[in-house]
Amino acid sequence: MLARLLAYSLTNFPMIKFENVIKTYNNQRALDGINLQVHHGEFISLVGLSGAGKSTLLKLIIGEEQIDGGKILIDEIDISKVKKGDLPYLRRKIGMVFQDIKLLPKATAFENISFAMEVCGHSKEKIKEEVPKILELVGLEKKSNSFPHEMSGGEKQRVAIARALSHRPVLLLADEPTGNLDEVNASEVLDLLLKINQLGTTVILATHAVDLVNKIKKRVITIEDGKITMEQEQGRYRL
Numbered sequence: 001m002l003a004r005l006l007a008y009s010l011t012n013f014p015m016i017k018f019e020n021v022i023k024t025y026n027n028q029r030a031l032d033g034i035n036l037q038v039h040h041g042e043f044i045s046l047v048g049l050s051g052a053g054k055s056t057l058l059k060l061i062i063g064e065e066q067i068d069g070g071k072i073l074i075d076e077i078d079i080s081k082v083k084k085g086d087l088p089y090l091r092r093k094i095g096m097v098f099q100d101i102k103l104l105p106k107a108t109a110f111e112n113i114s115f116a117m118e119v120c121g122h123s124k125e126k127i128k129e130e131v132p133k134i135l136e137l138v139g140l141e142k143k144s145n146s147f148p149h150e151m152s153g154g155e156k157q158r159v160a161i162a163r164a165l166s167h168r169p170v171l172l173l174a175d176e177p178t179g180n181l182d183e184v185n186a187s188e189v190l191d192l193l194l195k196i197n198q199l200g201t202t203v204i205l206a207t208h209a210v211d212l213v214n215k216i217k218k219r220v221i222t223i224e225d226g227k228i229t230m231e232q233e234q235g236r237y238r239l
């Protein structure tokens with residue numbers, strides 16, 4: 001059954017389905033009856049103020065937090081029924097990037113990616129072949145030998161995205177990836193996420209930056225106090 005998890009790129013059923021999902025922390029509802037479907041190949045922006053529940057929603061998808069009500073199906077498999085020991089299998093197919101870019105400070109861009117691949121058991125040959133390709137994809141082939149302190153915030157975030165891509169995820173979750181970046185760097189990171197999506201990876205972008213999602217013509221989901229208050233197929237977010 002597990003082999004099916006996130007195994008298909010083109011299917012009729014949604015990749016992710018939330019059915020009336022409730023998540024509480026200390027008896028407070030962080031998510032309050034979320035219904036949501038994400039299809040293979042989609043790019044979704046999840047927009048909301050700080051504390052709205054965006055990170056919680058992403059954590060539920062990777063099984064980092066457990067739900068208190070409702071159901072989450074990933075490729076029609078109820079993830080509450082996936083055994084703890086099998087969660088790494090699911091997570092390997094999901095890439096994650098965060099506002100807080102955690103690169104190894106004493107490792108080059110190349111090494112930051114190659115170490116992540118080594119941990120997952122890839123061979124030296126495979127790593128040598130793959131890393132330059134991924135660096136090229138994120139537009140950092142010239143920064144291969146640069147250390148994090150020699151890169152801009154946007155470049156560091158692109159290395160972090162490259163590292164997430166090295167596992168060839170079918171789903172990329174980006175939690176406020178532009179939160180610490182200026183406008184130019186933020187826009188480069190956003191363009192990269194769009195490119196990755198065009199190449200076939202499903203992307204969920206969580207952000208409070210409304211102006212950012214207004215720039216892209218993709219599906220926008222607005223979350224307020226743990227509830228989805230607006231869904232737009234394409235186009236502009238309005239308050």
Ligand SMILES: Nc1ncnc2c1ncn2[C@@H]1O[C@H](COP(=O)(O)OP(=O)(O)O)[C@@H](O)[C@H]1O
Nearest residue numbers: 025026030048049050051052053054055056057
């Ligand atoms: N580990 C936690 N313990 C207690 N409360 C939490 C925890 N994580 C999140 N929350 C609460 O859940 C709500 C949603 O948080 P979060 O998902 O982080 O929002 P967002 O990512 O949209 O800023 C907030 O009220 C937050 O304080």
Ligand SMILES: [Mg+2]
Nearest residue numbers: 054055056175
């Ligand atoms: Mg958050």
